[in-house]
Amino acid sequence: MKTTIRRKRADTKMQTIEKTYGKDFGVRSDMKLGSYLKKAGYPSLSKLLQNG
Numbered sequence: 195m196k197t198t199i200r201r202k203r204a205d206t207k208m209q210t211i212e213k214t215y216g217k218d219f220g221v222r223s224d225m226k227l228g229s230y231l232k233k234a235g236y237p238s239l240s241k242l243l244q245n246g
Contacts, residue, residue: 202239204228215243 202211208230209223221230227239236242 202227204231211239217243217246219246 204227206227207223208219208221208225208227211227212218212223219230231238231242234242234246236245
């Protein structure tokens with residue numbers, strides 16, 4: 195089953211991303227997606243999910 199990656203706002207909490215896509219990124223649940231992408235060097239959520 196392929197999960198559709200939907201556009202997410204940069205202020206979405208990582209807890210929501212982890213629950214939605216069933217992955218654990220090992221970061222605080224209140225960290226924001228935009229901050230994580232910048233810190234980890236990913237240009238987008240889709241690239242993170244492909245490689246993460």
